[in-house]
Amino acid sequence: MEICVIGAGYVGLVTAVCVSDFGHNVRCLDIDEERIEALLRGEVPFYEPGLAELMKKNIDKNRFLFTTDVDLAVKGAEVVFIGVGTPMNPEDGTVNLDYVIQAAKDIAPHLSPKAVVVDKSTVPVGTARMVKSILLESGVPESVEVVSNPEFLREGSAVGDFLHPDRVVIGSDRVEAAEILKRAYHPLVENGIDFLVTSPEAAELIKYASNAFLAVKLTFINEIALLADAIGIDALEVAKGIGLDKRIGKKYLRPGPGFGGSCLPKDTHGLLHIANTYDCRMNVVETAIEVNDNIPAILAGRISTALGGLQGKKIGLLGLAFKGNTDDVRYSPAIEIAKELVKGGAMVTAFDPEATKLAKRVLGDSISYANSPEEALTGADAGVIATEWVEFGEIDPSDIREWMAGDLLADFRNIFSPKAIVSAGLRFIGMGRQG
Ligand SMILES: NC(=O)c1ccc[n+]([C@@H]2O[C@H](COP(=O)([O-])OP(=O)(O)OC[C@H]3O[C@@H](n4cnc5c(N)ncnc54)[C@H](O)[C@@H]3O)[C@@H](O)[C@H]2O)c1
Structure with missing residues (x-):
């Protein structure tokens, strides 16, 4: 054809x-x-x-x-x-x-x-x-x-x-x-x-409804992770227990820094406006957007608490893309975390294997950019993992301990086991996991 x-x-x-x-x-x-x-x-x-x-x-x-x-x-x-x-x-x-x-x-x-x-x-x-x-x-x-x-x-x-x-x-x-x-x-x-x-209309709505459902599912597990943190238990165990129920399924149950990218944020908002056109309200989706928007500030707040404030602190940020395996930074939670850290007075140096060029267009010189994880983390008071690039998981946590001046590692993608981080002499904060 x-x-x-x-x-x-x-x-x-x-x-x-x-x-x-x-x-x-x-x-x-x-x-x-x-x-x-x-x-x-x-x-x-x-x-x-x-x-x-x-x-x-x-x-x-x-x-x-x-x-x-x-x-x-x-x-x-x-x-x-x-x-x-x-x-x-x-x-x-x-x-x-x-x-x-x-x-x-x-x-x-x-x-x-x-x-x-x-x-x-x-x-x-x-x-x-x-x-x-x-x-x-x-x-x-x-x-x-x-x-x-x-x-x-x-x-x-x-x-x-x-x-x-x-x-x-x-x-x-x-x-x-x-x-x-x-x-x-x-x-x-x-x-x-x-x-x-x-019908054409049903096909159009199927796309928005699918993305909104995924956004709600991700936000649900993120709220469960925040609750698990408050209780002091492992949200991954909870997610596994939920996901084994075939009616629920295992996918999209990984706690993290929130949904981002070029689709879920815009399509959830898009669905609200489609509903509005028909005088309907999508309360569940509306709330998911609100919860999701608050997560980067909550996570930056955790780093601030652990460091005794952000003012003048040096932070090495691993990841800028909205998820691993892409250079897309549109509505990336990593970018939002960087903005929150800078707002609190921290000096951020970031490394991403593919997304630095596009991230520079958004963050400009509000942060510095490194050419390797080692360069981003050297001399830092804290390290933050914001994108789940496979290669970040291959770093030896004891190298991170050596590179950094401080001892705090925030792994918001659950790349490492908290035990591995603590064994390397680092303090751990995460999303739904306890050090
Ligand atoms: N990116 C995803 O993961 C994904 C997944 C599913 C659906 N979608 C949807 O697919 C659509 C495209 O998304 P994308 O991420 O590929 O966008 P994109 O921004 O990567 O690409 C859009 C391209 O269209 C070109 N373009 C704009 N107007 C044009 C015109 N008149 N003639 C020729 N080219 C033109 C732009 O120059 C750009 O290269 C969006 O509606 C998005 O919601 C995206």
Whole structure:
């Protein structure tokens, strides 16, 4: 099939690479010229394990075209995926649909009459119909179908998630359009992946409801961890006991510094606003957001208490990305913890294997940046683990003790066992675990 993908970000590029691996010819369009230039040099413009290799494999098979030319990208394509950003409007938490609207206007003059336009971006209920109206107003024939096909991949394991999804959701009023999309995804059909065909509106809500559920589950275990800390017991034991109940499940029950990233924060807010449009209130989700927003300050407060105040203290921060295996710092709890520590008067030096460049854009020179965990921790009064990079867990806690001037290690990702930290002569504070 001839396929076009609009937007070469985490979702767009992964979609483009994976569907080309399914055997289709793919043209991938972005308005960001630098991004397209990097892709034309064979470079992936962000950190995503396994993506560069799969991209190279399919470029070598001549199945790929990267371009900023919308006509070249869209002309003759049977399926046009829209994978542009839908960020949160910072002033009111609503979903910014400007990029989706612009993309619809951009592609309209170049669409073939039988094309299926696929909303892959996370968009509020009603957006597929809105995109269809934009196309119709732009003179696109009625035969062009707009389908909602939300994406559930996670950064850090995006390629595997795309190739082995739990389910594929297709929101479409017309069976034919859903069938064309199934052809685009043929290996997933052959592998017996569940395809759920719904109305466009249900598909749009499924995405927000899924992310809100995950955010609530994470926040629930974080509140249990705060309670476990107050009682003085191990929240991981509690999480295990809860997760073994199959009705609940083990996943998303790891206590930590709160949910972040490009999806859960904006999508929980997005759901509140969708509900608001229909005069409904999502009290559970509203509370999860509030609890989550408070966690970085609670954790910085714990460090402050253990150090007898933050003013003038040197703190080595390991991790800036919102989770391990990604360079994404959007709504990262690590960034929020850094801000809280700086607000309290601490001098923070941070190390992240991949996210420093993007973190600098947010934190600027309010903190210093190191090139290794050792450099970040040398001479520090306290060390803080804020992102669960595997390599942090490979550090010997006795090295940390040697590097630091002080003896406090805050492991908010539960990378180490508290026993290992205490045995190395360090004081431990964590999230749901006792030293
Ligand atoms: N990142 C994730 O883990 C993830 C997972 C599931 C769903 N989503 C959703 O997917 C969508 C995209 O997210 P992302 O993280 O990939 O965004 P991103 O910011 O990484 O990428 C968006 C890309 O779209 C490009 N773009 C914007 N307008 C364009 C236009 N008119 N034509 C061509 N290119 C254009 C931008 O230049 C950018 O490269 C969002 O709605 C997001 O909520 C993201």
